Amino acid sequence: MRKRVSGYIHILQVLFAVAPVFMIVYVQRHIPADLLFDHHLFHIVAIAISILAGLAVTAVAWRCYAHSGEPFQRWLTLGLLGFTLIYAFHGVFTPWAEERLALFVLYGPVSRLVMAACLLLGVVGRGTGPEPLLRRQGKGYWLGAVGIFLIIDAVVAVVALSPVGSSVVLRLGLELSALVLLMASLVTLVTLVARGVRSPLLVTHGIALAWFAQSCLAFMLASPWNHLWWLAHLIFAAGFLLVSYAIGQAYLTTRSFLEVYSYADLIEQVSAEKARAEQALAKLQQINEDLNQEVATDPLTGVANRRGFMDRARHLQELREQAGSTFSILIVDLDYFKQINDRYGHLAGDAALQLFAKKASAALRPGDFIGRIGGEEFAILLPGSNLANARAVAERLRHEIQAQPFALNDVTLNLTISVGCVEAGAEAHTLQECLDIADQRMYEAKRKGRNRVE
Template sequence: MNATIAAREPQTLVRFVTRAYARFLLVGFALLPAYLIAYLYFFQNPALKFEDHLFHEIAIAAATLEGLFVAYVTWQCYRSSGEPLLRWLTLGFLGFVLIYALHGIFTGMAHHNMWLFLLYGPASRFAMSALLLAGLLSYNHPPDSTAKRSDPRGWLAWIALFVVVDLAVAWVAYSPIAGSLAVRLSMEGGAMILSALNVAALMLRRIRTPLMVIYGISITSFALASLAFILGRPWNHMWWLAHAIFAAGFFLLSYGVVQAFHTTRSFSNIYSQEELMARLAEATARTESALQELQRTNEKLKHLAATDPLTGAANRRQFIERVEAEIGRVRHGGTTFSLLALDLDNFKAINDAYGHLAGDEVLREFVHKCLDAIRPYDGVARVGGEEFMVLLPQAGLDKALAIGERIRSSVAGSAFNAGSGKPGEVTVSVGGSQFGRDGNTIDTILRVADERLYSAKHLGRNRVVIA
């Protein structure tokens, strides 16, 4: 017992250490952009710039197309699962695209109206972070109804709102307050605060499913991207780093959406490795139990198909199969075998006098008498109403005669229960045949055994005839 406990302790310790290490790696990965931000902030000249409008326009166009694709995939997941989180994610991606696209379109205006070019970036990030926070707050809420999922009016209303935001940003860009630092900082700082609240809520609610871990790392990237945008200046290295950080978070979040699409279509119900192993173990146990039950059922059905339901003896089909197997054994060098054909004498009189229920009880008792009289490897089969056959492997007619007499005397010397428990006298007539001596086919030896059975009947019943 102590050895077992000692063997388990290192495994528990290793499990704890590896879990802590995995969480440390996740936190380190999530905070990686912070190291890059600190490096540029403390060790790079903020006046260094890389101003390339074409490159910026291509990057924004690629981000817009990516955003539209991810919004579509997220929407498909939402239509399937109805998960509110996916609805808000779809709106977050869609809102970001419809606002952020103008940031690329107005790149050429950077020298004419800097704010018309610049303000659409923080506006898109602010809108997206607000919608993602709403999504997290709806985590694990009941799914939306099918009608709500398919109703286009709600989506059109949000698209109209995003267009209004675009117009509002344009109005601010041409207004006297556009040059105020507070305008840009309020949107970029608001996006950073909302993203930070998103991460805090995720941690406080202890949401640790695999896709929500990806979600948390992505939101952390969005918060750090907003911080980099606040610290950076248009076209300098910090500004470009902010774009790269945001893109990395966006791509990571889109990866989570695609994973949801290819699995459960739900952002909540993706299982961790431990959950998958537990579910696999449960499914395996259920499968094994089902297979065992199926095996038991098949065995039961096989038994029912091979036995007579009244007496429990083999039925005619099973008996024929066993005789054919014996013939094959003999033809491959085995010793001969014999058959006994048995028929209860005057059985109709028992049914007429006591009823069929009493007759059924007599048949059951008769089978028990036969089983007691034959060898363990012999077989009894019911082939008709009161007609039975006994297969005697590795037995000639002399052995068949001895076993037939044992059955006959056992039956004749016993009192069978008849109607109302009254004892009745029962006798049996027996005919026997031997394979090879009386025929080399199953039909022949069966016919010979029947003929000798009828001879026993004609000779006065209650006897065994084997020649």
């Protein structure tokens, strides 16, 4: 669906870009070429407004260039400046349009040709910036450009007053040259966009280039003062408005013509960054969980260490205090563990601890919890169990440990345990009291001969 909508938008953009062709065809076919609107005052006012707008837009474009240093914006500014300074004389010489038609007409195609050349250089040199600050803000460069454009004005005047100036071929050649340069700029711009250069202003600029090129086509087909000639002016003015809109958007945002993003682009970037952030957060949470697991796990036996056991015990104590649930605690100590270490070595002692942890974990219910809280001392949480149930679990565990001796280096060792039991709430109220009572009963079992439950 997203691709279809995107394709529809691209079709609309193309249709909008070529819309002037339909206007040109309509006027060319349905309005007589000899039907004129010869109104000098209207033309002078229209040109004056366009010149003032051109100067204003040029100033904004220069500010954007001074900030970003993009070569594209430098050439865009030069194109607007050159067009404005040259096109102004097209309005100035309007009163002499009857006597000196070439002097009146030639400034139009020359201004469009100069602007087209600058725009093409801007598109071609798009990726070479940013430029030095001295060039951006120095007056010498821009005064030199103004001087060159004024020299072009003088050259146009000389040519227009010469016998060559009245040649239709000259005017059509200038318009055709501007048309070719504008189409070259458009093709280059489309290629850049197709290669992934993302900026909505480039699309706007591309549509403006298409309108500029079609205005040149209209001027080639028109004669001064007829309706197609006026339509050509309107088409060019519309293209100029599109360029001014793009420059205004750049000024109000990044002041960089190539680094302005559409709302859709921003949403896409935000979504991508959000996905990356969520992925990083999930990874970080997994790492934290793994670290917490490692911190709360006894590395020798694989069961919880004292910290892990106490965290779970405090949680059960909070549930008991809030909801009135019950649980019991077993404190288990391996009998004669010191003698096993002294006689057979620490490897035998480690094996005994691992064996007990494995068998105890297998014998307990899924909700029960075991942890190693000392050297050979373990503690077991039995949620939902009263004292009688806890003693039954302890007796079953004691019998299983006693019934299965383990072998180590051809030596068979018999392992027994002493267990102390306590029910939380019935015999003690705080967690520490429960642990103390269970620990005392475990030592009582040892005093009574070991291998028993108290």
